Amino acid sequence: MAYSQPAPAAAASRLSAKAATFTESVIREMTRLAIAHGAVNLAQGFPDFSCPAELKDAAKAAIDADDNQYAITWGAPAFRASIAAKVARAYPGWDVDPDTQICVTCGATEAMIATMLGLVDPGDEVILFEPFYENYGPDAVLSGAVPRLVRLRAPDWTFDEAELRAAFSDRTRAIVVNTPHNPTGKMFSRAELDVIAELCQRHDVLVITDEIYEHIHYLGPGGHIPPATVPGLADRTVTVNALSKTYAVTGWRVGWTIAPAALTAGIRKVHDFLTVGAAAPLQAAGVAAMGLPASYYTDLAAAYQARRDLLCDALTEAGFGVSQPSGAYYVMCDTSAVDPDGDDVAFARRLVSEIGVAAVPGSSFFADPADGRHIIRFAFPKREETLREAASRLRRVRAGR
Numbered sequence: 001m002a003y004s005q006p007a008p009a010a011a012a013s014r015l016s017a018k019a020a021t022f023t024e025s026v027i028r029e030m031t032r033l034a035i036a037h038g039a040v041n042l043a044q045g046f047p048d049f050s051c052p053a054e055l056k057d058a059a060k061a062a063i064d065a066d067d068n069q070y071a072i073t074w075g076a077p078a079f080r081a082s083i084a085a086k087v088a089r090a091y092p093g094w095d096v097d098p099d100t101q102i103c104v105t106c107g108a109t110e111a112m113i114a115t116m117l118g119l120v121d122p123g124d125e126v127i128l129f130e131p132f133y134e135n136y137g138p139d140a141v142l143s144g145a146v147p148r149l150v151r152l153r154a155p156d157w158t159f160d161e162a163e164l165r166a167a168f169s170d171r172t173r174a175i176v177v178n179t180p181h182n183p184t185g186k187m188f189s190r191a192e193l194d195v196i197a198e199l200c201q202r203h204d205v206l207v208i209t210d211e212i213y214e215h216i217h218y219l220g221p222g223g224h225i226p227p228a229t230v231p232g233l234a235d236r237t238v239t240v241n242a243l244s245k246t247y248a249v250t251g252w253r254v255g256w257t258i259a260p261a262a263l264t265a266g267i268r269k270v271h272d273f274l275t276v277g278a279a280a281p282l283q284a285a286g287v288a289a290m291g292l293p294a295s296y297y298t299d300l301a302a303a304y305q306a307r308r309d310l311l312c313d314a315l316t317e318a319g320f321g322v323s324q325p326s327g328a329y330y331v332m333c334d335t336s337a338v339d340p341d342g343d344d345v346a347f348a349r350r351l352v353s354e355i356g357v358a359a360v361p362g363s364s365f366f367a368d369p370a371d372g373r374h375i376i377r378f379a380f381p382k383r384e385e386t387l388r389e390a391a392s393r394l395r396r397v398r399a400g401r
């Protein structure tokens with residue numbers, strides 16, 4: 001008989017074609033190495049300080065009140081209403097209907113993949129700015145989209161308008177914007193968003209914008225411009241956000257999308273079958289988060305600015321070429337002076353095992369690893385004492401050269 005079964009062992013260990021195309025997250029791998037070596041973990045972007053007491057109290061009260069069963073799949077009504085109210089306070093004129101335009105998800109991560117799966121077809125092109133947050137590549141693969149990369153260039157991490165124009169075609173379905181931007185700290189300007197708006201209208205393209213660092217920036221009031229508020233983009237923008245970074249609860253896994261009703265309907269359907277919903281008592285605590293006063297956000301930005309300055313000074317002193325971020329909580333560094341070999345992965349491993357500081361090799365943020373070989377990224381959502389400990393360890397980098 002010509003027909004033969006594949007050997008059971010080989011079949012059992014085979015990955016799907018999609019899963020086989022991407023590797024394990026390097027960021028999570030560096031976190032594991034940091035634990036193994038007792039290193040200060042400036043790799044993964046999670047705070048090592050407490051979340052606001054209001055959130056903890058509200059979560060505990062919700063559990064005690066037996067708010068422990070499934071919430072409505074696209075989000076508890078009170079939480080959706082509080083998100084809409086907070087958006088209206090932060091960005092007057094941006095009106096969100098909590099009944100039809102919000103889908104609560106398990107973090108920004110699920111918000112992004114539910115959006116891609118709900119709105120993008122296999123073969124559609126999706127424009128990504130490079131360097132990019134490492135999830136966007138696998139998100140594109142999982143949804144069958146074809147990524148089109150447009151480079152953000154140092155020192156101000158802007159894009160070349162002609163290059164962006166050339167990336168748009170009748171195959172383009174969406175462009176992913178991330179502002180404030182991980183890993184560069186770039187904030188998209190009004191002029192840049194106007195160019196994106198013109199191109200998206202001309203080619204009938206969606207904007208999927210990840211604004212998880214919306215309140216963590218150093219430009220002062222009005223510095224962050226949500227693409228959904230840019231003329232021409234309101235009816236074609238999906239805004240992705242989460243409690244994770246703003247309220248120091250990355251482990252809670254509560255996020256959301258804001259989008260026109262027709263787009264939200266697609267996201268909600270996918271979300272329902274992916275996860276059913278985010279944790280009900282933590283959505284109740286999300287209401288408390290959305291109710292925090294404006295001063296919470298000013299204090300947050302000021303605290304992050306002090307952390308940024310401390311780490312940037314230490315890195316400069318250690319011999320790194322520092323690119324000072326305007327937003328988010330990462331510093332991209334040029335390692336040419338401290339790692340003449342230009343092997344970012346080997347350098348990051350040495351940094352963990354010999355210096356005791358974990359960071360992320362630059363190749364994680366580029367499609368071609370060679371483009372990141374002189375780059376390393378440090379995260380600074382940490383207590384002052386943690387950053388001071390990292391700073392004192394980093395002094396040995398310069399000494400060791």
Ligand SMILES: Cc1ncc(COP(=O)(O)O)c(C=O)c1O
Nearest residue numbers: 045107108109133182212242244
């Ligand atoms: C740009 C960006 N989007 C999304 C996420 C993940 O968000 P969440 O933890 O809410 O899934 C991160 C985390 O580092 C991020 O940097």
